[in-house]
Amino acid sequence: MWRSSASFILDKHLNNKPISITHSIDSPPPPSASMADENPNPNPISAYYETRAAHHGIVTSEWLEQAQAAVQRYPDRENSVSPVSGSPFSVIEEFNSWRQQPDLAEAVAAIRALAAVIRASEATTMMELEIELKKASDTLKAWDTTSISLTAGCDLFMRYVTRTSALEFEDFNSAKSRVLGRAEKFGEISCKARRVIAILSQDFIFDGCTILVHGFSRVVFEILKTSAQNKKLFRVLCTEGRPDKTGVLLAKELAKLDIPVKLLIDSAVAYSMDEVDMVFVGADGVVESGGIINMMGTYQIALVAHSMNKPVYVAAESYKFARLYPLDQKDLEPALRPNDFNVPVPPKVEVERSARDYTPPQYLTLLFTDLGVLTPSVVSDELIQLYL
C-alpha cells in the first residue's frame, strides 16, 4: 500500500517550499493536560473529540510559526526523545506526550508511540517483540475505542511493520532494527501525508471557485492554505460547525490568510449550495465501503451536494482507512459529546449527542489521500490488498 504512496510529489515540491511540515517537539503544554491521566476513560464523552477540541484551542498561525522556529532551532531533538529506560515504559504516557502536539494527528501519535515501544523493548526474540507490540497497540486501542483513526493507525502499523518475510532469516538485532526502520518510515510517511494531499488536490481548485467546507479539518486547512500560497483566487463558505464551533475557528484562520470567507449556520447549507462549486470535507475515518465517518452534518451536506450535482471531495490520510463497514448511521460505535444549546434544555427532552455520522460512498466524488486521488471503491481494494 505504501509502496504506492504519492509522497514523491513532496520531493518535487520541496525546492519551492522549504518549510513544509512541522511536527515539533517543543510544544507548549496544552491547556487540558489533565485528561491524559484518565486511562480507562470512564466517562462516555469521546476522548477523540476532546483531544480535537483541545488542539483547536491552540492551533493558530502564530503558534505554528513558533513551533517551526523551534524545530529549526533544535533540528536534532527529534531523535533524542526516545525514552530513557529504567522507569517502566508506558505506551499511554508516550502516546499522550506525542498527542499533546496539536499538529500531530492522533494516529501519527500512536504510530510514534508504538515505534517507541519497539525502541524501548527488552525482548530477545521476534515473537516476544511482536507480542509486546500487540499488547501495546491493544492498550492504545482500548484507551479510546471511539477514535477510528487511532484504531486504524495501530492496525496499519502492525501490518506494515510485522508483515515482512525477511525477518525470519535474520538475527534478532538486525531484524529489530529493520522493524524499527520500517516503523520510522511509516511515521515519516504519515507525517508527510497532509502535505502530499495538499499538493495532489491543487489540480481540483480552480480560479474563481467557491468551496464549501465543514468542520475544522487540518488536511482541508492545509489544502486551502496551499492554494492560497499558489495565488489561486477562490472563496470559501464555512459552516458554523455546531456545537464546538469549529467552523468559526477555520474561518478565522482562513481570514488571516486573506482568503474571502463567509460563515454559514449549519442549516443554511442547502440555501447556499447553488453558489458552491465543490465541497471539501475531512474525515475521522474512511471505511471499507469507501464511505467516510466524519463530524456530524457531513452526511446531510453530501446529500444536498449530491442532489445538486456538486462534487464532494474528501481529504483523508491513508492511516485513517479502517476495516469497518457500517451499514447505516446507527451501525457505529457511538461517539458522544456534550451538546450546548445555549439555553437550558427543558426536562423530559432527550438530546442527540452523537458527534459523527456516516456518509455512504455513493455521495462522495473523490478521496484525496496520500496514496493518490481515489474513487471511493478503491478504498476497499487497498484495504483488501493490505490485510489479505
Next chain:
Amino acid sequence: MESRRNPRAVVDPKVRQVGFFTSSQPDSSSTQQQQQQTDPIPASASSPPVSTISPSGNSLSPVMIPPPRLNSSDTFPLRGAAAGASSAVSPSSFSYSNRRDFPDGSTTASPGRHSRGSFVKSSAPVASSLPGIGMDSMAAAKSSSVPASGLTTVSVVTMPPGLAEKASGMEVQSDQKKNPKSLKEKTTKAERRAIQEAQRAAKAAAKADGGKVPPGTSASVASTSVKVAKPAKPSTQKNEVSVAAGVTEKKGGPSEKDRKKDAPHPRMQYDDESRVVKAKRRAVVKQTEAKNRVELFRHLPQYEHGTQLPDLETKFFQLDPMHPAVYKVGLQYLSGDISGGNARCIAMLQAFQEVVKDYSTPPEKNLNRDMTAKISSYVSFLIECRPLSISMGNAIRFVKNRIAKLPITLSESEAKAALQSDIERFINDKIIGADMVIVKHAVTKIRDGDVLLTYGSPTAVEMILLHAHELKKKFRVLVVDSRPKLEGQLLLRRLIKRGISCTYTHINAISYIMHEVTKVFLGASSVLSNGTVYSRVGTACVAMVASAFRVPVLVCCEAYKFHERVQLDSICSNELGDPNAISKVHGREDINYLDGLTNNANLQFLNLMYDATPSDYISMIITDYGMVPPTSVPVIVREYQKEHLLV
C-alpha cells in the same frame, strides 16, 4: 523430430478410452454416415483402386490403432467434417482424393499394410500415423480450393500401385507439407501485397492514361502479378517446411482437441441444432427435450424430467468407464436429491476423491494427462445430469489445476495422496472453513431487536442465524419463500426447532412485509466480477424491494463462488427447471386448470432457476475475506486466483 513423435504415439491410445459412450449405436451410425459420405466420391473419381479404398480407409486405421479406436470414433467426426467441406467445393473429387492421398497411396499396394509400415519407416519419420492424416485431412479441407496440389495427387492415385509406392513416397510427403503450406499461401503477405501493388499500378496507369480504359488493364495486371506471386511460393515454402511440420506436429495431437469437443460446453447454446444433435449422440443421459420453449430461453437446455432416471439406473452396471461414485452423484443431481451450491460442490469433490483413490494409471500413459481426461469425461456426464453451477466450475478448475501441477517426479501413490489431500483441503478451507468465517463476520452485524429477512434456504444464512441465536442475540426472522421448491419451509423447520421466533410468508407479500425488516440476508450461487449476484430466482426481487425500502441487503457468499465473468441479465446464462413443477400443484387436485394443455403449442412454461441481481441493490457482500462492497469483487477474484495458482 523423433523425440517429438514418440510421445504422440503414447498419447494416442489415451484418446480411445476417453469418452464414456459405450452404446455402440451412435458410433456405428456415424461410421455408416462416414461410408455413405466416402463412397460416392471415390465412385466419381472412378479409379479402380480408389473404389476399394473406402472400406480400406476404415479398415486402415486398425492397422495402427487397436479396434476400440473405431468405436470411440475420435477422428471420424473430423473426417466427416472434412469430407463435407471438400465435397461442398465444386471440383470435389480432386480435392477429396487429395485429402485421402496418404492412405490411398499406401493401401493401393496390394500387401498394403506391410508396405505401409515400411513406408512410414523408410520415407520419413515425419510421415505420421493416423492422427497425422486427420490433421492432413483438416488442412486439405481448408485448402481444397487450391488446385495445384490436387492435380499432383490425382496422378499419384492413377499410378500403378507398385510404382506409386516408392515414387509417391516423397511426393506424398511433399504434398503433405505443401497442403498446410498452400493453405497458408492463400493468405500470405507476399500475395496480398502483390495484388495490392498491382491495383496500385493499375490506378497509376489509369491516371497516366487519363482514365481511359482502366478495368481491362488492371485485371490483366492483377492476373500477371498473381502469376508472379506464384513462383514466389516455393522459396517461402522451403523456409516454412520445418515450421509447417512443427504445426502439424502440434495439431497432430487431435486427441486433446477432440476430447475437449467431447464435453458439451458448460454454456452450450441449445438453440444451435447441429451442436445439440452432436451432443446428444455422445450423451449417456438420454434426456427428452420439452417441446414448447420460451423464445428468449431457447439456448438453454430444457428436458422433460423424471423420464430418464429408471433408464439410467438400469445402465448402472453397464457403464464401464464411469466411476460408480460419479455416477451416483450424477443421479442424485438428476433426481434433485442434492441441491444447493455447496452441497452439490462437496458431493462432486468427494466423488472425485473416490475416483482418485481408485485410479491407476494405464500403461504407457501419463498420470497428469490421463487423469485430467478422466475428470473431463466425468464432468461432461455431470453436466448432462444437471448444468454445472459456477461454484462447481471453479472447483473443477481447481482440481484440474492441481492435477496439472503435480510434479512429474511423484510416484503414482504419492500423486494420488497429494491430490486427495488437496481436494480435502479445498472442501475444508474454501467451503466449510469459509462458511465459519462468514458466520463470524456476519454475526457482528446482527444487533438486538433486529428483524432479519431471508429468502429461500441459503446454508450460510442459516448458520449465521443459528450462531447469532447461540450468542443470545434477540432478533426475529422473516422467512420468505416461493413456489415451486418451497425450500424456505425446511429452513423454517430448523430455525423453529432451535427456538428462534420466525414469520413465514411468500414472496408475493414482500412489499408489505419489508417495512418492518431491518436487514436482509441473502445467499448466492455466484458473485460475478461486476458485483452482480447470481442466485436463486426471486433474489433480485427481494433485493430490489429491500433497497427501495432502504433496508441494507447483505449477501453471504464464499469466495470460491466468485467468478470473473460479467453478466448483465439473467437470460444469457441460466437454468431451466421442470415445467411441470409450475404447471401443477401437488396435493391440490382441484387446481387442474392446465390439465391437458401442457402440449398446447400456444402455451410455454418458463421455470427459471436463477436470476441476476445488479450490484446497485446490494449493500455488502460477506465472504471469507471479510465484508466487502460489491465493487471489490474483482480484487478478490484476482487475489483468489493468484492464490489458486500458487498454492
